[in-house]
Amino acid sequence: MPNRKLIYFSLGILLTFSLIFFGVRTCAESQKLQVAFLDVGQGDAILISEGEKQILIDGGPSGQKLMEKLGEYVPFWDRKIDVVIATHPDADHITGLVDVLKNYSVDEVIESGAKSESQVFGALEKTIEEKKVEKQLARRGMRIKLSDDASLEIFSPVDAIISGLKGDTNSASIVAKLTYGENSFLFTGDLPLEAENQLLSANLPLSANVLKISHHGSKSATSTQWLDLVHPKDAVISVGKGNRYGHPTVEVLNRLQNDKINILRTDELGDVVYACASAKGVCEVVAEN
Numbered sequence: 001m002p003n004r005k006l007i008y009f010s011l012g013i014l015l016t017f018s019l020i021f022f023g024v025r026t027c028a029e030s031q032k033l034q035v036a037f038l039d040v041g042q043g044d045a046i047l048i049s050e051g052e053k054q055i056l057i058d059g060g061p062s063g064q065k066l067m068e069k070l071g072e073y074v075p076f077w078d079r080k081i082d083v084v085i086a087t088h089p090d091a092d093h094i095t096g097l098v099d100v101l102k103n104y105s106v107d108e109v110i111e112s113g114a115k116s117e118s119q120v121f122g123a124l125e126k127t128i129e130e131k132k133v134e135k136q137l138a139r140r141g142m143r144i145k146l147s148d149d150a151s152l153e154i155f156s157p158v159d160a161i162i163s164g165l166k167g168d169t170n171s172a173s174i175v176a177k178l179t180y181g182e183n184s185f186l187f188t189g190d191l192p193l194e195a196e197n198q199l200l201s202a203n204l205p206l207s208a209n210v211l212k213i214s215h216h217g218s219k220s221a222t223s224t225q226w227l228d229l230v231h232p233k234d235a236v237i238s239v240g241k242g243n244r245y246g247h248p249t250v251e252v253l254n255r256l257q258n259d260k261i262n263i264l265r266t267d268e269l270g271d272v273v274y275a276c277a278s279a280k281g282v283c284e285v286v287a288e289n
């Protein structure tokens with residue numbers, strides 16, 4: 001009976017797809033919070049996910065590379081990135097974001113307010129406008145809620161930093177801390193020493209379990225005073241293999257080793273991924289690939 005066969009066949013297909021769909025969905029939901037420092041070469045791209053919600057901090061130096069990485073970490077049915085943060089306008093931080101805006105629906109882009117004459121910054125701004133994405137300036141005191149348990153607090157910049165910029169936009173870098181129960185991650189963009197010192201004297205709750213080392217391990221950042229105050233257990237360095245800047249520098253590596261901080265480098269480990277089963281538990285590094 002060909003009709004009956006067709007019905008069974010269709011039901012079989014339907015059942016298979018439902019199982020795959022619910023399987024993948026349950027898998028995404030069981031993963032409470034994940035912070036992935038993506039190996040995008042010489043640059044930064046950090047994906048914070050909780051269930052189907054995502055915050056992307058920076059996009060690295062290549063759109064193609066970032067699309068591949070997001071394909072690995074964002075479920076195929078989820079075409080939305082809730083918040084995109086561009087820490088500052090350098091190409092190794094924003095180039096990939098242009099493709100994110102073109103390929104995903106983005107609710108909001110958060111920028112430092114620092115401008116650049118570069119082509120890539122122009123392309124980013126044009127795409128934000130074309131896609132009619134809401135734009136917000138990051139300022140100290142802002143809080144971005146991911147869920148009841150997870151939120152991101154902005155420590156820098158303040159207006160005075162942006163109005164006082166002279167060419168170099170690293171000082172404008174958005175500095176933000178993600179808190180999830182007892183777990184915390186501090187993201188620093190390419191923040192230089194002078195800006196670090198300003199933050200140190202601002203009496204902010206900078207301590208964090210995981211510190212994203214500023215400026216790919218450049219010696220013009222990550223002072224011993226900074227490390228003393230943040231007091232991280234782990235330091236993640238997002239850096240390209242054999243880069244021409246000599247990042248990470250021996251000076252910074254020595255400072256980290258002297259303080260017995262674990263060093264996790266994307267050029268050595270690939271993606272560095274923390275998974276947190278619950279807000280009460282401890283986030284652990286689950287994958288280096």
Ligand SMILES: [Zn+2]
Pocket residue numbers: 043044090092093190215216
């Ligand atoms: Zn950079």
